[in-house]
Amino acid sequence: MSLTLYMKLGWRNIWRNRKRTWITASSIGFAVFFACVMQSMQLGSYDRMIENSVRFYTGHLAIHEKEYWDEKILDNSFSLSGLQDLDITNGRVEVSVPRLTSFALASYGEKTKGVIVTGIDPEKEADLTFLDDKIVRGEYIRDWGVMIGEGLSDYLKADVGDTVVFISQGYHGVNAAGKYPVVGILKFPVPDLNQAAAYLSLGQAQSFFGAEGLVTSFSMLLHDQEELFVAQSEISTSLASSEMTIMNWQEMMPELLQGIELDYYGGLIMIYILYGIIGFGILGTFLMMTKERTYEFGILTSIGMKKPKIQVMVAFEILMLTFFGVGLGLIASFPIILYFYFNPIRFSGEAAAAFENFGYEPIMPFSMDPVVFYNQGIVVLIISLFLGIYPMIAIKQLNITKALKE
Template sequence: MLLKLAWRNIWRNKRRTIITIVSIAFAVILSSLMRSMQLGSYERMVDNSVRFLTGYLQIHKKGYWDEQVIDNAFTPPSNLQKKVEGIANVEAAVPRLESFALASYQTKTKGALVIGIDPQKEAALTNVEDKIVQGKPFEIDEKHVLIGTGLAEYLKLSVGDTIVLISQGYHGANAAGKYAVCGLVQFGLPQLTNQAVFMPLPSAQYFFGAEQLLTALAVVTEHPKHVSSIEASLLQEVDTTALEVMNWRIMMPELIQGIEVDNISGIIMLMLLYVVIGFGMFGTFLMMTTERLYEFGVLLSIGMRRYKLQLIVFAEIIMLAMIAVLVGFALSIPLISYFYHHPISLSDTYKEAFEKFGIEAVYVFSLEPIVFTSQAWVVFFMALVLGIYPLYKIWKLDPVNAMREGR
């Protein structure tokens, strides 16, 4: 009976009800958008760093991570790659040979990161072929290179030109060579775009005098949640006396710390948003209470118990909050889904400023369920807490004064 009365009371004043529902639904949408953009940026940052630099897991020689030089390359066992790819949830095992070299063209010279890759395997990690903005990819048996657009711009070279690479090879061997540039690539990480030189793995091994050697075997998985189980399986398959297995969290602690610090600031901003939203919601509840003072006074004067009146009003608040949260939930899903599939790219003016800090100039959004559920629960809880005011007002209400003030 009380629930039926509460439901009828909600729709007795449609304007007031719609204002309340819209204010709460808007709070859900706004907070969900803000949190989705924040989590999406973290996911993009991690994915860019992991897929372009290390892989979610990496197998390398013991001591390589502390001293990343070509002399710490290792000879992979013949069946290592098949063993790794046979582990559940492993998408691919990508061989790499990395070291630094001086890249030169005419009178320009710059330090470059030379990455020897297997084009077919690399598609699962950096997917370098899709990052080509000019030119074409190379085959594993060719002696061509792909270079980042930032490096090409600095050296003032283009597709078809020849780049000179000079470095120190394995165990102090001289490393020098000339390579035709077959394509230019652009990544989400500016520092990679400004430094990277991709070379077929056999050519890189020959260039550094490191035949059959690798600096790392990067392990790719579809989702970061599988990393722990894959790492446990790898430790059983790998000779840990000579090799070590490291996950991306250990290899990139600065990234984790940066995300944690930024997350704290994001939560503070979200709390400020909740404060603003809370005042708006409180205003609607205050209006709802003030408009019904005469009604409350009449009901109490004819003998209705206060606790029953409070139960009815509280049921109204719960119903309003549930309807509003569901509306906000339903509207935020397609909105965030659109931005998830169509990230917001910033203009060239902002792009230059962002890239100075090594950040991709794009706002991406997350579709993780927690984005929607957490905001919906928080706003629903806020509505219940703010709904204490009408209950308190009824508890302290004097029927005569209420009828006088409510006229």
């Protein structure tokens, strides 16, 4: 028998009972639709969380002095020119930025607040964090002045043109003090940054902290996050003989990775419960399909069709029914996911506040990662094939004379 005939028989057989086929395919389709949308939301929000965190905090990869990560003090900074001598140029890196980060007290009028002062290369930083897009008042920093978060601005009641005083401890314990005019107010989606971020140009920060030529980190953004470990390994080789080390964002922000994993597996449990329910529906169809056709299988065997051929015929039916259901689910979910991929759901009011309290941007982005779609297809296919074992065994154990009496 040819493949075409098996397919013809399979296709026609599944339409023998149209109502049942539609019900089964719809239940499979619904499961796939729901799982795709759910996973797209999950992966989309993870991607956004990673993107936000990586861009604003660490980069995909960051070079530090070896002791820095355990003790984040200026004394554990390193020379930028020393790093440039090592030539860590890597084609996988899209943009790299030097940063000098430490803490300081910011004061304006009668208000004082602890802030994170980051010295940046304004041009490169704009490429990495799109910091220039976050300006809501004033202008993006060039050489002189400070940019502060909107929350900090509100707290200090300092706006563009006001001068803020910074006091801190600099490199090797020197006193650090300086006053800088506010040139721009930044609005970050991440509340922590909004309320505590202050940006100086790298030169100003080095001068303020007494750390000329030094940086605390050299953050890198990769073209492709999938190349994280390869790029880390390659750059690590170049740094082998130095006092510097390279870390990836997963090492630098393990709590983010753990949070994502926890949420991901929680979502998976939901999806598996859904698949379990749908699985029973599919099993019911297979049971009925086998039971009501026992007589027919008996006839086919008696006229000379071998059982393995009947099994192949039924396997085609199962596959077609499954593909049909999966197809329905994918066709239904794709345009919806595509729409929300380009138009993510934006929360407002209390919902937005709740998101921001947890440090998240108040939007629900969707992912178009192909894994969202083929994962569901593969899972449903595996479930169907597993449940398809029942009809296969029933056909193998078919007793012709009993079947003909059905």
